[in-house]
Amino acid sequence: MNTTNESRRNFIKKAAIAAAGITIVPRHVLGGQGYRAPSDMLQIASIGVGGMGQSDVNNFFKSGKANIAYLCDVDAARAKNSVQNFPKAKFYTDFREMLDKEHAHIDAVSISTPDHNHAIQTLAAMQLGKHVYVQKPMAHDVWEARVLTDAAKKYKVVTQMGNQGASGDGVRQMREWIDAGLIGDLEEIYCWTDRPVWPQGISWPAQKAQVPSTLDWDKWLGTAPHTDYFDKLVPFNWRGWWPYGTGALGDMGCHNMEAPFSIYGLQYVKDVQASVGSVYVDEFKRGYFPESCPPSSYATLTFPKTAKTKGDVKVHWMDGGIQPPRPEELGPNEMFGDGGNGILFIGKKGKILADTYAANPRLLPTDKKHKEVKQKYARVEGGASGHWAQWVEGCIAGYGNMEMSSPFEIAGPLTEALLMANLAIRGSDLKIDNKYPGRGLKLLWDNDNMRVTNFDDVNQFVKRTYRPGWEVNYTF
Incomplete structure (x- = not known):
């Protein structure tokens, strides 16, 4: 009885491990072409999701390779449309809290806030090793622009400024x-x-x-x-x-x-x-x-x-x-x-x-x-309209593996x-x-x-x- 129970326990354990192994195989391999598994998608957190921020979020999503996982905005009224469009995305009002709690689940961060907050938000994301897309201008002051330029190399992240031309x-x-x-x-x-x-x-x-x-x-x-x-x-x-x-x-x-x-x-x-x-x-x-x-x-x-x-x-x-x-x-x-x-x-x-x-x-x-x-x-691809998808592709490819505009x-x-x-x-x-x-x-x-x-x-x-x-x- 003891030997039988031990054998059953080993079987169950091995079966569970095998089952777990199956789940990490990209589902598009099993489900045919055209399907992209959540594990293959770029997980994006967006700071500032009204106005231009809403447009940015929508364009990332249109690439077909990005999941809008987190939304952050200090103005609930401005964020309303993005929240409705991406109901599964968790919403925050403080970018610091979002990055602190969710950074392990985020691949990249988009920043579409007023100029004076670009640097603090962009730098915080890069220091966590996150790829960043920031609306123009990328900084409010000369010193901030120099900081972000240096930090992108230091932390080896894929970057793009929102000047789509x-x-x-x-x-x-x-x-x-x-x-x-x-x-x-x-x-x-x-x-x-x-x-x-x-x-x-x-x-x-x-x-x-x-x-x-x-x-x-x-x-x-x-x-x-x-x-x-x-x-x-x-x-x-x-x-x-x-x-x-x-x-x-x-x-x-x-x-x-x-x-x-x-x-x-x-x-x-x-x-x-x-x-x-x-x-x-x-x-x-x-x-x-x-x-x-x-x-x-x-x-x-x-x-x-x-x-x-x-x-x-x-x-x-x-x-x-x-x-x-x-x-x-x-x-x-x-x-x-x-x-x-x-x-x-x-x-x-x-x-x-x-x-x-x-x-x-x-x-x-x-x-x-x-x-x-x-x-x-x-x-x-797509010209100026492809600016957002290019960044998504670059983030998936990894730092230094694809040219950004x-x-x-x-x-x-x-x-x-x-x-x-x-x-x-x-x-x-x-x-x-x-x-x-x-x-x-x-x-x-x-x-x-x-x-x-x-x-x-x-x-x-x-x-x-x-x-x-x-x-x-x-x-x-």
């Missing part, structure tokens, strides 16, 4: 034209936007408002100083306030300046200068609104020579409706860019014009027959350049002793030490002071 056919077509010498040696580049389409150049509201019942205001503030809530700040108008957003440049620069960066291999800025649009509080007095981004700006950035240029590269940025002069080669009734946004490459032999996201590139003049160039660079090694220097332009913009608008000492200056940049060397007052914006308990801690 980087995956579009347009930037690859322009690179082929430029490589083929169709515009000759580069002279300069212009990028522009008609944004902001939210309030800028205004005073901080004196009247506080009731915090929406669905919003956790303290968690929304995150790294930013504590202030009272004011009307219509959420969900969109925060972009025009320096404590939270990065203005029109931060919003659209990652789209319209990506092509110059990836085509010419630009890296870090040497110097930058800017001018800003004025706002008057009355007929004679110019307003000073230190917390508000200006209504319009024009910045010129100088980059060091690259392998594709004969000398330094000048990139001009314009927003608030300012545009460069129309090229003579452009017909009087032809659209300049897409009407509100555009990119213009000027070479010694020719010019290239494109729309937002580097879409619809055309050699000027458009009525001239230009030399045909063979396709040299592989296209991303906007990894932090590219997105980091790009974001830094934009934020350097914002230093010049803020410096131009900086009032000290009733004067504007930064106006008209060319800011000289010490890249290794991350400091402006000729106007120290603006260095306060390179790395801001975080609210206690919300610090971004990192050592290079």
